[in-house]
Amino acid sequence: xxxxxxxxxxxxxxxxxxxxxxxxxxxxxxxxxxxxxxxxxxxxxxxxxxxxxxxxxxxxxxxxxxxxxxxxxxxxxxxxxxxxxxxxxxxxxxxxxxxxxxxxxxxxxxxxxxxxxxxxxxxxxxxxxxxxxxxxxxxxxxxxxxxxxxxxxxxxxxxxxxxxxxxxxxxxxxxxxxxxxxxxxxxxxxxxxxxxxxxxxxxxxxxxxxxxxxxxxxxxxxxxxxxxxxxxxxxxxxxxxxxxxxxxxxxxxxxxxxxxxxxxxxxxxxxxxxxxxxxxxxxxxxxxxxxxxxxxxxxxxxxxxxxxxxxxxxxxxxxxxxxxxxxxxxxxxxxxxxxxxxxxxxxxxxxxxxxxxxxxxxxxxxxxxxxxxxxxxxxxxxxxxxxxxxxxxxxxxxxxxxxxxxxxxxxxxxxxxxxxxxxxxxxxxxxxxxxxxxxxxxxxxxxxxxxxxxxxxxxxxxxxxxxxxxxxxxxxxxxxxxxxxxxxxxxxxxxxxxxxxxxxxxxxxxxxxxxxxxxxxxxxxxxxxxxxxxxxxxxxxxxxxxxxxxxxxxxxxxxxxxxxxxxxxxxxxxxxxxxxxxxxxxxxxxxxxxxxxxxxxxxxxxxxxxxxxxxxxxxxxxxx
Amino acid sequence: xxxxxxxxxxxxxxxxxxxxxxxxxxxxxxxxxxxxxxxxxxxxxxxxxxxxxxxxxxxxxxxxxxxxxxxxxxxxxxxxxxxxxxxxxxxxxxxxxxxxxxxxxxxxxxxxxxxxxxxxxxxxxxxxxxxxxxxxxxxxxxxxxxxxxxxxxxxxxxxxxxxxxxxxxxxxxxxxxxxxxxxxxxxxxxxxxxxxxxxxxxxxxxxxxxxxxxxxxxxxxxxxxxxxxxxx
Numbered sequence: 101x102x103x104x105x106x107x108x109x110x111x112x113x114x115x116x117x118x119x120x121x122x123x124x125x126x127x128x129x130x131x132x133x134x135x136x137x138x139x140x141x142x143x144x145x146x147x148x149x150x151x152x153x154x155x156x157x158x159x160x161x162x163x164x165x166x167x168x169x170x171x172x173x174x175x176x177x178x179x180x181x182x183x184x185x186x187x188x189x190x191x192x193x194x195x196x197x198x199x200x201x202x203x204x205x206x207x208x209x210x211x212x213x214x215x216x217x218x219x220x221x222x223x224x225x226x227x228x229x230x231x232x233x234x235x236x237x238x239x240x241x242x243x244x245x246x247x248x249x250x251x252x253x254x255x256x257x258x259x260x261x262x263x264x265x266x267x268x269x270x271x272x273x274x275x276x277x278x279x280x281x282x283x284x285x286x287x288x289x290x291x292x293x294x295x296x297x298x299x300x301x302x303x304x305x306x307x308x309x310x311x312x313x314x315x316x317x318x319x320x321x322x323x324x325x326x327x328x329x330x331x332x333x334x335x336x337x338x339x340x341x342x343x344x345x346x347x348x349x350x351x352x353x354x355x356x357x358x359x360x361x362x363x364x365x366x367x368x369x370x371x372x373x374x375x376x377x378x379x380x381x382x383x384x385x386x387x388x389x390x391x392x393x394x395x396x397x398x399x400x401x402x403x404x405x406x407x408x409x410x411x412x413x414x415x416x417x418x419x420x421x422x423x424x425x426x427x428x429x430x431x432x433x434x435x436x437x438x439x440x441x442x443x444x445x446x447x448x449x450x451x452x453x454x455x456x457x458x459x460x461x462x463x464x465x466x467x468x469x470x471x472x473x474x475x476x477x478x479x480x481x482x483x484x485x486x487x488x489x490x491x492x493x494x495x496x497x498x499x500x501x502x503x504x505x506x507x508x509x510x511x512x513x514x515x516x517x518x519x520x521x522x523x524x525x526x527x528x529x530x531x532x533x534x535x536x537x538x539x540x541x542x543x544x545x546x547x548x549x550x551x552x553x554x555x556x557x558x559x560x561x562x563x564x565x566x567x568x569x570x571x572x573x574x575x576x577x578x579x580x581x582x583x584x585x586x587x588x589x590x591x592x593x594x595x596x597x598x599x600x601x602x603x604x605x606x607x608x609x610x611x612x613x614x615x616x617x618x619x620x621x622x623x624x625x626x627x628x629x630x631x632x633x634x635x636x637x638x639x640x641x642x643x644x645x646x647x648x649x650x651x652x653x654x655x656x657x658x659x660x661x662x663x664x665x666x667x668x669x670x671x672x673x674x675x676x677x678x679x680x681x682x683x684x685x686x687x688x689x690x691x692x693x694x695x696x697x698x699x700x701x702x703x704x705x706x707x708x709x710x711x712x713x714x715x716x717x718x719x720x721x722x723x724x
Numbered sequence: 725x726x727x728x729x730x731x732x733x734x735x736x737x738x739x740x741x742x743x744x745x746x747x748x749x750x751x752x753x754x755x756x757x758x759x760x761x762x763x764x765x766x767x768x769x770x771x772x773x774x775x776x777x778x779x780x781x782x783x784x785x786x787x788x789x790x791x792x793x794x795x796x797x798x799x800x801x802x803x804x805x806x807x808x809x810x811x812x813x814x815x816x817x818x819x820x821x822x823x824x825x826x827x828x829x830x831x832x833x834x835x836x837x838x839x840x841x842x843x844x845x846x847x848x849x850x851x852x853x854x855x856x857x858x859x860x861x862x863x864x865x866x867x868x869x870x871x872x873x874x875x876x877x878x879x880x881x882x883x884x885x886x887x888x889x890x891x892x893x894x895x896x897x898x899x900x901x902x903x904x905x906x907x908x909x910x911x912x913x914x915x916x917x918x919x920x921x922x923x924x925x926x927x928x929x930x931x932x933x934x935x936x937x938x939x940x941x942x943x944x945x946x947x948x949x950x951x952x953x954x955x956x
Contacts, residue, residue: 160909195911195934224772334908335915351772351786361937365922365930460939464926472941562941564906567930 102143103151104180105258108172108203109187110196111158112568114215114245118187119155120580121248122255139171146255153258154181162202163301163330166497170302176206177292178305183258184210190220190227190242191569193349197341201270204236206292209263212240213254218247219569226350235344237267246574270340273332275324279317287313299330360570364457374461377454378480381445385438385484386515392437400429416609423605427597430644431590431685438485438515439589443582446477446492451578453568463563469546470504470553471496472563482509485516486686487589490693497563499694504552506694507702510682511545513538516645517678523649524674528662537675544679544709593685600643600684627711629718634665634673641677643684648677668721672714680710728825729754729764734773734791735798737783738953741891744780785935788892792917792953796894797824799879800836807839884920884940884948885927891920893950900947910938912948 109115123142140155156175157168164170176184186203188196193214204210214220214229233240239257243250272280276298283294287310296303297314298321318329325332364370405425413421449455459473466475474496481489489509493502513521526534607613613636621632628635633655641648652673656664665673681703682690690699732753737745747765754761765781768774773787783791798820805816881896895916898907911934912918922930927942940948 160906164905164909192934192936195936198909198911330905331908331913335913338908338911338913338916351784353769353772353775353784361922361930367924456939460928460930461924463928463939463941464924467941473939562904562944563928563939564904564910564941564944565939566910567937567939 103182103258104154105151105183105185106154106156106175106179106181107185107187108156108176108199109158110160110189110192110199111566113158113187113189113196115158115187116155117245117577118213118215118243118251118254119153120577121245121251123153144255144258146252146259149259151255151258153185159199161199161334163296163299163334165301167499173296173301174304176203176208177303182209183263184208185213185254185258186210187213187215190214190217191223191225193220193225193227194341194345197344198337200236201268201337201340202292204238204266204268205270205295207265207290210236210238210266211254211257211264212236212238214240214242215245217242218244224352226352228348228350231348232344235268235348238264246577270337272336273325275321276329276332276336279314279321279329283310283314283317295333299333361457361567364454364570365460365567367461370457370461374458377449377458378476381442382480382483385441385445386518389437389441389484389515390519392441393433396433396436397429400425400432405429419609420602420605423601423608424598427594427601427643430647431594431597433644435586435590435593439488440582440586442481442484442488443585444578446481446488447578447581448573450568451571451573451581453570456565456567459563459565460567468553469508469549470556471501471549474563474565475501475505478505478509479512482512482514483518484514486510486512486514486682487593487689488585489514490686490689491585491589493693500556503694503698504549504556506690506698507552507705508545508549510686510690510702510706511541511548511679513541513678514645516683519646520641520649520677521674523646524652524661524670528670529667533667533671537671537678540675540713541678589685589689593688596684596688597643604640604643627718628672628676628714629721630665630669630673630676630714634669638673638677638680641683642681645677645683648673668718672717672721675717676710676714678710679706679713681707729760730768730773731790731794731825732821733761733764733768734783734787735794737774737781738788738791738795738892743890744777744782746780750781788919789917792892792894793829794824795953797827797829797832800832800839801827803839804835879952881949881951884929884931884945884950885923885942887920887923887950887952889920889923892953893918893920894953896949896951898948904944904947907944907948910934910936912938917953918950 107115107119119140119142122144142153144151144153154175156172159166159169159172162169162173162176175181184203184206186200188200200212212232214227214232217227220227227242229240229242241250241253241257243254245251279298280291280294283289283297284291287294287297287307289297289306289310293303293306294314297306297310298318300311300315300318302311321332322328364373405422408421408425409418412418446455449458455477458476461473462476463473466472469475471479477495478489478492481492486509489512490506493505493509496502496505521534521537525537604613607616616639617632617636619632620635624630624632624635630638634652637648637652637655640651652661653659658664661670681687687699687703690702733750736750736753740749747761750761750765751758754764765774765776768787769776772784773790774781775784776782798817801820801823802813802816805811805819806813811819884893887893895912895914895918897914898904898912907913912931916933919932920929921932921937927945928940929942929945930937930939932938
């Protein structure tokens with residue numbers, strides 16, 4: 101039987117780094133049942149033995165209500181892990197001990213990993229690992245994950261003969277202790293379960309009756325202390341953590357460090373720096389991404405598509421096969437230039453710790469849209485590509501914010517839509533008209549944000565965000581992180597892209613596309629004032645937005661679009677194309693991140709919005 | 725003598741509310757004994773309470789905690805002398821300055837509890853309940869006292885959004901607690917000392933708790949009730 105170990109710890113303590121270094125790249129991402137929280141599991145081979153290692157999401161406490169906290173709680177209590185590997189940031193030992201104390205109470209085998217020992221030392225903190233180990237009754241491993249130092253010792257403990265169980269008992273208020281004891285006795289609960297019950301925290305192993313009797317005791321304690329047990333227990337744990345931390349830490353005089361935060365988090369020059377950073381990233385990704393995408397498409401056309409046509413297969417295989425190649429081209433054409441480049445930049449921002457500063461500064465502006473500071477990231481990303489933008493909504497703390505951000509992201513013009521706007525409107529009508537499309541979209545996004553912030557269900561929490569330490573990013577890890585996200589994108593979007601392309605190919609072969617065209621022509625002309633072939637081009641835009649533009653040229657038989665469509669028709673075409681239905685890759689990611697139902701709702705909403713706005717415009721143009 | 729002087733130095737630096745303080749500004753404390761002063765400063769640096777840079781002396785985290793403890797003793801003793809014994813405020817403050825060095829932490833806690841038990845008129849909010857109702861009660865009682873210098877010298881309890889950048893604060897309570905339970909996880913609990921690092925003009929703040937910087941939205945900051953950690 102293979103041993104199973106899980107990594108737990110606060111956010112940004114280097115957990116994922118340890119995970120990546122131990123497991124290498126052969127990692128499987130799975131969804132924990134009933135949630136959208138991704139769990140990463142990998143197999144580690146060490147000294148001819150194998151064990152599995154799971155990276156649980158970073159959290160501050162086991163008692164919270166967020167999806168991540170629920171997941172970790174359930175996993176630790178009911179899961180089948182053989183060993184909990186608790187990763188701590190040595191520099192912030194006291195704060196990190198809080199979660200460790202909670203985890204220790206579960207009384208499952210545990211080892212403590214004191215990570216970032218180098219940082220702690222340079223901050224003048226010397227930690228007595230042996231004293232800490234005696235306190236908890238489990239081994240303490242001192243590591244520096246960025247250098248890979250001592251990580252193999254973790255593996256030693258996982259496959260070792262002894263699995264030590266922590267012995268530490270935090271000192272609780274005596275009413276709490278008495279209540280916990282009686283809950284344990286009458287309902288046959290473990291220590292940890294009785295604490296969760298008193299804190300009114302749901303857990304699958306706690307029956308409603310247990311929760312009820314715990315609630316009765318809790319309200320009694322609350323009356324006496326004028327403070328809820330949740331708060332008392334929290335304060336008790338913090339006091340224990342403080343006492344332990346003071347006991348095992350020796351402070352030495354520290355060197356004065358330069359305080360970049362006095363620049364980065366002030367209104368001035370912080371906000372100009374923020375704007376320059378964001379616009380700069382956007383510009384680089386846009387230019388470089390566009391160039392790379394063109395290169396990838398042309399290389400694949402020359403070496404894959406053209407040779408394939410040259411094979412002279414039967415018409416059916418030729419159509420379907422080229423559809424598959426086109427899908428591959430769209431997928432890779434987005435994945436590498438845009439998703440990968442963006443994630444390189446985002447990983448740099450994340451690893452330097454700048455991202456949290458940006459979120460702090462942007463908090464105010466985001467409030468109007470029903471979002472908090474963290475919402476800045478998806479919105480900025482969305483100008484490049486909706487796919488990484490939606491993937492980044494998972495950093496948002498509540499589902500409510502994730503939904504609002506996803507809707508706004510699908511509306512904002514990504515680079516492919518910018519190609520449509522510049523290729524059709526700017527070149528055939530004029531720059532003013534092109535900007536007016538941006539104007540319309542921005543107004544719609546703003547209004548939508550205001551409306552959504554009022555009607556979206558779910559509680560609104562203010563931003564409580566730990567500022568990550570400012571540090572120099574390590575190129576190797578930046579690239580690796582970006583790479584993992586690209587592969588995740590390919591994994592999500594590729595199957596859908598392939599399937600839908602094959603179907604389109606078959607339809608085309610069977611002549612359904614022409615049938616659709618003649619069927620839609622009267623409707624399209626009446627509603628949008630667009631001929632049938634233009635509407636078919638719009639449908640191709642679902643595969644990849646700029647394909648609408650390319651298909652229009654192919655179906656119209658000319659690149660001089662002004663000769664086949666009037667200015668008002670081109671304008672309507674571009675506007676509808678920009679607004680309606682996100683592309684297949686976006687829909688795939690939406691389904692993954694916020695669920696099938698919400699994804700379907702967004703798709704239907706944008707479809708309706710695009711068509712009705714197009715129809716309205718057609719109506720207005722007819723009147724003028 | 726050196727021990728008392730050391731505590732006075734820490735307290736004085738904390739009270740200035742500045743990051744760094746020049747040694748020359750501390751000379752009053754030593755009553756002309758410059759040699760004793762420099763000896764005490766050296767000793768404090770050795771123990772890791774102070775650091776010295778080009779612009780002067782500054783408190784380390786450890787030093788700040790120590791200084792706040794002394795400041796708290798001072799505040800509790802002054803309250804006791806003025807509220808219970810009716811001593812003149814100025815005189816009480818001087819007396820407290822002498823007593824704060826020898827009194828034990830336990831006595832201070834008991835004295836504090838004693839002051840709080842003396843009835844609702846004298847409530848000052850330390851270690852008080854966190855409920856919304858209680859918050860209002862305390863706000864009004866501390867406002868009531870503002871005109872009565874004889875009754876309390878404690879600082880009023882205000883929301884975090886009303887404090888200035890750089891101030892050292894003592895968390896008194898958290899309103900609308902249910903919405904902000906993450907604050908407990910991060911260590912923002914009553915009794916904790918926090919520093920207000922940064923405040924934007926929309927009242928979004930960054931605080932330092934347990935050595936970590938945490939950014940808070942304005943609506944979260946206004947629900948954290950704090951007491952400024954300095955004495956007159």
